[in-house]
Amino acid sequence: MNVQASPIVPTLPGRFYASPELYRREQERIFAQLWTCVGLAAALPQAGDYLTTEVAGEPILVVRGQDGQLRAFLNVCRHRGARLCTEPCGRLESRVIQCPYHAWSYALDGRLIGAPNMRDAEGFSPSAYGLLPVALAVWEGMIWVNLASDPPPVESQLLPRVVERLGDPAIFRRYGIGELRIGATVTYDVAANWKLVVENFMECYHCAVVHPELSQLVPSFRAGYAYQHGVGATFAEGVETLTLTGKRTRPLLPGLRPEDDRTYYGMVLLPNVFVNLHPDYVLIHRLEPLDVGRTRIVCDWLFAPDVVESPDFDPSDAVDFWDLVNRQDWAMCERCQASMHSRAYAEGGIFAPIESHIRRFNDWVLAQLGEDA
Ligand code: FES
Ligand code: FE
Numbered sequence: 001m002n003v004q005a006s007p008i009v010p011t012l013p014g015r016f017y018a019s020p021e022l023y024r025r026e027q028e029r030i031f032a033q034l035w036t037c038v039g040l041a042a043a044l045p046q047a048g049d050y051l052t053t054e055v056a057g058e059p060i061l062v063v064r065g066q067d068g069q070l071r072a073f074l075n076v077c078r079h080r081g082a083r084l085c086t087e088p089c090g091r092l093e094s095r096v097i098q099c100p101y102h103a104w105s106y107a108l109d110g111r112l113i114g115a116p117n118m119r120d121a122e123g124f125s126p127s128a129y130g131l132l133p134v135a136l137a138v139w140e141g142m143i144w145v146n147l148a149s150d151p152p153p154v155e156s157q158l159l160p161r162v163v164e165r166l167g168d169p170a171i172f173r174r175y176g177i178g179e180l181r182i183g184a185t186v187t188y189d190v191a192a193n194w195k196l197v198v199e200n201f202m203e204c205y206h207c208a209v210v211h212p213e214l215s216q217l218v219p220s221f222r223a224g225y226a227y228q229h230g231v232g233a234t235f236a237e238g239v240e241t242l243t244l245t246g247k248r249t250r251p252l253l254p255g256l257r258p259e260d261d262r263t264y265y266g267m268v269l270l271p272n273v274f275v276n277l278h279p280d281y282v283l284i285h286r287l288e289p290l291d292v293g294r295t296r297i298v299c300d301w302l303f304a305p306d307v308v309e310s311p312d313f314d315p316s317d318a319v320d321f322w323d324l325v326n327r328q329d330w331a332m333c334e335r336c337q338a339s340m341h342s343r344a345y346a347e348g349g350i351f352a353p354i355e356s357h358i359r360r361f362n363d364w365v366l367a368q369l370g371e372d373a
Pocket of ligand 1: 079
């Protein structure tokens with residue numbers, strides 16, 4: 001479909017947001033094939049720090065080794081399949097991953113290092129029963145995993161998105177996301193398909209109606225322009241960053257230039273990350289599809305290390321602002337999800353010209369699923 005040729009283009013039909021079968025295919029063809037973000041490296045600073053998650057139905061364990069390396073494994077004991085770690089995150093003080101069932105023990109690099117009463121078992125070779133590794137890459141401070149057996153480099157998936165959005169990837173790098181620290185985290189459980197959340201983030205047609213506070217700070221948002229209007233969004237006169245007051249209480253992020261001081265950049269890194277760049281902080285939204293109509297969204301607010309470490313550090317101006325905007329967005333996503341199965345939406349709807357770029361995302365989804373646009 002040539003989205004340039006017509007100002008009015010169709011959305012995806014409702015079944016793409018409501019059909020468990022299409023959801024299952026997305027899991028197989030998108031989340032089991034592509035690099036998917038599972039968290040931030042800054043959340044696991046020490047050896048033994050771990051997080052658990054699921055990608056495309058597979059249980060994943062990410063753990064920092066004694067050598068400082070992050071590694072990902074299938075979170076499944078090789079003995080009889082018990083789930084190894086069950087908390088969302090934590091620290092293995094013993095520096096050993098021990099299965100609670102029969103006490104098989106794995107080093108942080110996945111090697112099987114203990115299996116009670118197995119020493120004399122004929123034909124048993126511990127080296128054949130290490131944890132099964134999953135490809136992992138840290139890119140700009142984000143931990144990406146890939147379930148495919150021989151995935152391409154993570155940059156080949158992500159860098160083109162940055163270039164498409166900003167033109168020059170140097171702008172993105174100036175924010176130094178990998179050097180920042182987490183100042184606050186908020187997790188949302190949203191009753192909407194993950195694609196509705198992505199589509200909502202990509203347009204600002206709704207901003208004047210849904211986000212009065214945000215629209216006041218960013219005039220181009222009030223006018224409805226998001227992705228299609230140059231690169232960054234310039235703040236209104238007197239506005240210094242995106243907080244409830246529009247004022248900035250922190251210095252510019254260390255790598256920024258003076259000309260970056262009055263601009264917000266938002267971008268989607270498919271399949272599951274939104275990056276929001278502000279002069280003094282970065283907000284990362286990470287989507288975890290839980291079901292066809294349910295998405296967990298984890299937001300991390302990142303700041304310069306010395307800012308987070310200062311005794312009077314208070315991220316609430318940035319957190320409260322985006323928490324408000326987020327909840328406004330999630331309410332609209334849920335409102336749409338509630339109608340996706342309706343016969344009224346069997347053929348879908350249409351995009352206004354100002355949001356028609358979303359169709360490129362829809363066509364990308366169809367291409368991943370092997371469907372015709
Ligand atoms: Fe893990 Fe038996 S299932 S040790
Ligand atoms: Fe919004």
